[in-house]
Amino acid sequence: MTEDEIRSAYIEELVKVAPDLDPAGIAGSDHLQDDLELDSMDILNLVIALNARFGVAIAEADYPQIATPDLAAAFLKSRV
Amino acid sequence: MAVFKMPSLGADMEAGKLVEWLVKPGDPVKHGDIVAVVETQKGAIEIEIFEDGVVEKLLAELGQSLPVGAPLAVIRAAGQVVTEAPEAPPSETPRADVEATAPVAKTEPSTVPPSPAPTGIAASPAAKARAAELGIALQSLTGSGPDGAIVLADVDAAKPAAPPSAKPERGAYLAEMRKAIAAAMTRSKREIPHYYVTHTVDLSAATDWLNAANAARPPEERILMGALLMKAVALAAREEKAVNGHFGEEGFTPSKAIHLGLAIALRGGGLVAPAILDADRLSLHALMEAMRDLTTRARAGRLKSSEMSMATLTFSALGESGVEAMAGIIVPPQVAIVTAGAPGPQPLVRDGEVVAAQAVTLTLAADHRVSDGRLGSKFLIAIDAKLQIPEEL
Numbered sequence: 001m002t003e004d005e006i007r008s009a010y011i012e013e014l015v016k017v018a019p020d021l022d023p024a025g026i027a028g029s030d031h032l033q034d035d036l037e038l039d040s041m042d043i044l045n046l047v048i049a050l051n052a053r054f055g056v057a058i059a060e061a062d063y064p065q066i067a068t069p070d071l072a073a074a075f076l077k078s079r080v
Numbered sequence: 081m082a083v084f085k086m087p088s089l090g091a092d093m094e095a096g097k098l099v100e101w102l103v104k105p106g107d108p109v110k111h112g113d114i115v116a117v118v119e120t121q122k123g124a125i126e127i128e129i130f131e132d133g134v135v136e137k138l139l140a141e142l143g144q145s146l147p148v149g150a151p152l153a154v155i156r157a158a159g160q161v162v163t164e165a166p167e168a169p170p171s172e173t174p175r176a177d178v179e180a181t182a183p184v185a186k187t188e189p190s191t192v193p194p195s196p197a198p199t200g201i202a203a204s205p206a207a208k209a210r211a212a213e214l215g216i217a218l219q220s221l222t223g224s225g226p227d228g229a230i231v232l233a234d235v236d237a238a239k240p241a242a243p244p245s246a247k248p249e250r251g252a253y254l255a256e257m258r259k260a261i262a263a264a265m266t267r268s269k270r271e272i273p274h275y276y277v278t279h280t281v282d283l284s285a286a287t288d289w290l291n292a293a294n295a296a297r298p299p300e301e302r303i304l305m306g307a308l309l310m311k312a313v314a315l316a317a318r319e320e321k322a323v324n325g326h327f328g329e330e331g332f333t334p335s336k337a338i339h340l341g342l343a344i345a346l347r348g349g350g351l352v353a354p355a356i357l358d359a360d361r362l363s364l365h366a367l368m369e370a371m372r373d374l375t376t377r378a379r380a381g382r383l384k385s386s387e388m389s390m391a392t393l394t395f396s397a398l399g400e401s402g403v404e405a406m407a408g409i410i411v412p413p414q415v416a417i418v419t420a421g422a423p424g425p426q427p428l429v430r431d432g433e434v435v436a437a438q439a440v441t442l443t444l445a446a447d448h449r450v451s452d453g454r455l456g457s458k459f460l461i462a463i464d465a466k467l468q469i470p471e472e473l
Contacts, residue, residue: 020250020346021347036347040306044299045372045376058299060294060295
């Protein structure tokens with residue numbers, strides 16, 4: 001998977017967790033909490049979804065690495 | 081024979097618009113069944129019934145705005161014999177063939193044949209799906225299909241002049257919710273003499289315990305600090321009964337059960353605080369599941385009437401990124417709310433030394449008609465004590 005494909009897949013899972021987000025309006029640099037207003041339960045649900053989709057273990061200490069679509073794409077690419 | 085009435089939908093909701101019946105005359109119902117859906121300022125709410133029996137007759141019509149207490153349906157208790165003849169159905173054309181003993185009231189106009197669908201309106205499955213998607217009430221449409229059935233084209237024709245995106249609609253929804261919040265909070269501040277106490281809790285033990293426990297768990301089994309805080313609040317409420325209950329016309333009634341309202345912020349602004357029933361008796365895992373379920377349904381706008389009205393105490397947390405403290409406003413008819421700032425390192429004094437430690441600042445807003453600051457202080461100290469022994473939560 002390319003980084004772009006991973007980023008799209010990440011946004012797909014993100015919108016499943018937060019169905020009131022408009023995928024077209026999410027920028028690569030948008031921060032989950034500061035810009036997209038996700039709470040800790042949403043983030044945990046996203047981690048569960050990403051783990052299931054990519055088979056990548058995301059420890060709590062790694063959460064900052066998936067805090068924006070761009071960061072997450074780079075992080076997941078290095079782990080897939 | 082009992083009249084099933086519109087239940088309370090929470091402090092800030094006086095009425096709901098009936099958008100769906102999930103039962104029809106003749107259907108058996110039991111305690112906890114969801115029988116209808118109403119649309120409110122805080123999204124769709126599923127109306128539960130709390131008696132067992134058989135639906136005798138539906139009294140409310142789709143599209144009606146119904147205040148709390150409005151009659152919705154007649155329920156015949158299980159085993160009860162039909163003693164009353166059902167009233168003659170309102171019908172556009174006089175009908176001679178109405179059977180006086182028929183238990184099913186034919187409330188549909190004669191041009192629309194009775195349908196087995198839960199909505200009681202004849203419509204193709206595709207039309208129903210599209211109408212639901214667009215938020216169009218089927219009863220507002222005129223069917224052009226066989227026997228007046230609503231077909232897809234009828235729904236599409238009724239589609240509002242397409243807004244370019246869903247945003248204006250969401251904006252209007254959030255504006256309505258803001259009005260509901262404002263009304264409830266104004267009432268609270270006007271009627272409830274609030275007092276506040278604040279306490280900073282050392283979370284070192286809870287954080288270490290949680291990190292160690294979560295490290296070994298797959299993400300779906302991880303516990304959030306928010307669940308520990310909720311459980312500690314619920315357990316402490318067992319000890320200080322004057323914070324848990326409802327204040328009504330006859331004064332304060334403490335509640336034995338601890339139904340903890342969880343404030344959930346909605347994106348773009350807006351807040352709901354549905355209840356987690358018997359929160360003090362749930363394991364941390366069960367509490368996490370309940371929080372996950374409530375959050376998901378709150379976002380989708382699909383909460384239950386009981387959840388909207390049964391909370392006996394509310395908990396509200398800022399989450400992981402935010403300021404250190406927040407003071408809340410009590411949600412009537414409750415008498416207390418516990419709020420938590422963002423957990424983070426704070427300077428604490430231990431054995432005469434200042435140390436940086438993970439901590440959370442809790443604030444209690446409570447009702448002076450029921451308790452005083454001394455009791456509020458004991459309550460926060462009890463929460464603190466629970467959090468120092470996380471393995472017992």
